[in-house]
Amino acid sequence: MRWSNALIPTLKETPADAVAPSHSLLLRAGMVRQLGAGTYTYLPLGFRVLNKAIQIVREEMDAAGAQELLMPAVHPVELWQESNRFGIMGEILMKLNLSGEGGGPTHVLGPTHEEVITDVARDLIKSYKQLPLTLYQIQTKFRNEARPRFGILRTREFLMKDAYSFDADVAQLNQSYDAMYEAYCRIFDRCGFPYVAVEAESGPIGGDASHEFMVPCAIGEDVVIHCAKCSYAANREKAEIGQVAAAAAGEAAPYQEVATPGRKTIREVCEFLKLPEARSAKFLIYMADDRPIGALVRGDHELNEAKLRRVSKAERLVPADPGPIEKIAGASIGSIGPINLAQKIAVYMDRSVAALADVVVGANREGFHLTGVVPARDLTHGEVHDLRNAEKDDPCPRCGSAMELSQGIEIGHVFKLGTKYSDALNATFLNDKGAAVPLIMGCYGIGVNRILAAAVETGHDANGIIWPLNLAPYEVVLVPLQVQNAAVMEAAALLEQQFTEAGVDVLVDDREQRPGVKFKDADLIGIPLRVVVGERGLKDGTIEVKWRTDEAAHTVPAANAGETILAELQARHAAIAEKCNERRAERAASRNR
RNA sequence: CGGGGCGUAGCGCAGCCUGGUUAGCGCGCCUGCCUUGGGAGCAGGAGGUCACCAGUUCGAAUCUGGUCGCCCCGACCA
Secondary structure (H helix, E strand, C coil): CCCCCCCCCCCCCCCCCCHHHHHCCCHHCEEEEEEEEEEECCCCCHHHHHHHHHHHHHHHHCCCCECCCCCCCCCEEEHHHHHHHHHHHHHHCECCCCCCCCCCCEECCCCHHHHHHHHHHCCCCCHHHCCCCEEEEEEEEEECCCECCCCEEECCEEEEEEEEEEEHHHHHHHHHHHHHHHHHHHHHHHHCCCEEEEEECCHHHHEEEEEEEECCCCCCEEEEEECCCCCEEEEEECCCCCCCCCCCCCCCCEEEEEEECCCCCHHHHHHHHCCHHHHHEEEEEEEEEEEEEEEEEEECCECCCHHHHHHHHCCCCCEEHHHHHHHHHHHCCCCCCCCCCCCCCCEEHHHHHCCCEEEEEECCCCEEEEECCCCHCCCCCCCCEECCCCCCCCEEECCECCCEEEEEEEEEEEEEEECCCHHHCCCCCECCCCEEEECCCEEEEEEHHHHHHHHHHHHECCEECCCCCCCCCCCCCEEEECCHEEEEHHHHHHHHHHHHHHHCCEEEECCCHHHHHHHHHHHHHCCEEEECCCHHHHHHHHEEEEECCCCCCEEECCHHHHHHHHHHHHHHHHHHHHHHHHHHHHHHHHHHH
16 A cells, blocks of 8 residues: 555644543544544544454454354344343433334344344254354444543444354353353454453343453553452452451440431541541442342442342342432431341341441431441341452452452453343253253453554554554555655565565555654554665665664665565564464463363 | 533634634645655645524624533443
8 A cells, every 4th residue: 555545644733632542542643533422433544453353353253163143233122122131221222213103212223232142043043953153243333331431442333243152051151151261362362462361240241250351551441450469350340359357346335326417428427436437337228120228338448339239139230319218218318327227128238347346337317327336236137248349458359368459441251141141032942852941152242442442552652553563554664765766666666566465564655755754654653564765775775674662773685675574574473473372372281280 | 410621724722801804823735945864944825604503782703591512530331
């Protein structure tokens, strides 16, 4: 491709709205352009990168034995009602009415495809002899995100690779899951990402085992908890917390009601009572599928809604509105507590509260709190669970060491679904005993656009993007410095031909621009290898070669420059492949251990 | 949905508070000259219903009300 013919609208200045490095650099490099909130055009250069990512994903999915298909984005609303996710998904679903008349939605735009694939499976998979089977697609998903963010990181419309496995039993499911997990590792190895696989919460997708693939990064929206000692790693939504010793329960006096006039928040109450926040507990009331429940966590801790949802066995868990809360507790938020509510609602208590010798809670009387509440004595009606978000230095659930906290971009997620959808949609097959049993499913997603975001977040410097070789829109940018000089252009054309014949993507910057402009743009768009052909070099019989990741350039003899440069490129590819193989071997070794 | 900010040329911004000829500046773009190894210089030029609607006024980019859009924080979340 000749730059003079290409649409590569680079920008000198950073667009004001771009906050994340990936956002501003993708805009400045002329790779994407915003249409509206959470909707982006991929310009030719950005689309080339997207296609590189798609190609890697496709190759590894195929290599893992998955078969590609393509499902529609427009789904009949009945299918979503059948799985009961029409309500659960809530506002995230983009709804359409295609009836030509009034009334409610007749269709939704697919935010994910468990329903559609299960519909395919219930019609087409009839026998255990057809199993195992893994199907995948690379397709646009639609989610009405409440708040699109950070350029292409969180958008309303995005490309997802979604795969679904169908198995006859749990052992087969485990094999299918492991094959996808391994394929994901290879994909992200090939992208050159410093990813980590962490235990994850499965969320509304359902199921009982799940891992997320995270790329560590400052703008990452997810919090990863990990233990440096035993390598336990989990999303904060999921991260368990090791046991903490319970305080010795001495002979304690009964609890007392004390006036806390006007003190609403934990901080205000604790300051007033001159107690640390860690000796108080907040009582939070949630609606668990329309049934009110209460959760008690220490004042200085955060409730983990996923954990509460799991122990309460709720499909949908949302904070209760103030009105119902006051009706239940007889006091406004700020004075509510767990004592004497056990008859009215289920109460769940975090282990850290249970471990306290005594604690301050709301009195369910406006402007009053109870001090000296002894959990072991006074809160016996509450179930005790791990209900809070892990914090830095909390004990590891495996080894007890202090855990650490970091941020990451979620680029992939694998789930064991079990029979959640096959049960809901009645997708059964005949097993080897002739019995009709539900298909056992897994699902596996990769946010393809996020591969670009993650690559730029982890690969950039002051001058611009630094694409990994396997994702770069072009591997080589060939820069003839004097386009009016016939010898320079001839040498460049020869190299272009050699690269093209070798199957190497090359961009020739044939623009009539001063060298500085070309160098700046080459750095900005992040092409891994820059080859400069100039009058000066040709006079000495040399061509300049510079890797985007290297500090300095080096020269190669002009006579056989094409071969030499192709050999360098091949060596880099080989090094990446070798590293991927090493990691693969490490994974195999750790599995056998 | 709550809080904050912003909307003036493709991009970055000034002008608005204190209303008044033809709305400016830088980058980019076009033409010419010149220059040619890290975003040069000079000269000329094109490009804007000042987000939209309504109001106040002799007169609105500027004041008032509303609407829409975008960004950030929070809530929410595959």
